[in-house]
Amino acid sequence: MPYIAIKGYPKDAETKKKVVEKINRVLLENWGCPQEAISISVEEVEPEKWNETVVEKEIGPKADKMYILNGEKKF
Numbered sequence: 001m002p003y004i005a006i007k008g009y010p011k012d013a014e015t016k017k018k019v020v021e022k023i024n025r026v027l028l029e030n031w032g033c034p035q036e037a038i039s040i041s042v043e044e045v046e047p048e049k050w051n052e053t054v055v056e057k058e059i060g061p062k063a064d065k066m067y068i069l070n071g072e073k074k075f
Contacts, residue, residue, distance in 0.1 A: 002031060003039045007054050010044040 004023060011019075020040050027038050045053050059066065067075050 001033065001037055002027060003041075005041045005043060007043045007045055007058070009047055009050070011042075016042045 004027075006019065006023075020042065023040055024035075024038055027033060028035060059069070063069065067073070
């Protein structure tokens with residue numbers, strides 16, 4: 001714990017590594033867990049499949065758990 005799955009449009013390998021490293025650092029500094037407990041994946045979704053794959057199946061059903069939704073902070 002924790003496990004974070006990043007889903008987004010395709011990006012180059014360097015961008016993905018930078019984002020994952022920053023998230024990893026934030027978890028280490030703020031979540032209070034050891035490095036061995038962190039898992040982060042990057043799953044690319046083509047733009048034309050975004051609504052069907054992510055919005056309808058994942059974001060919509062979890063809307064009440066979102067801390068930021070469509071750019072708007074919910075906290």
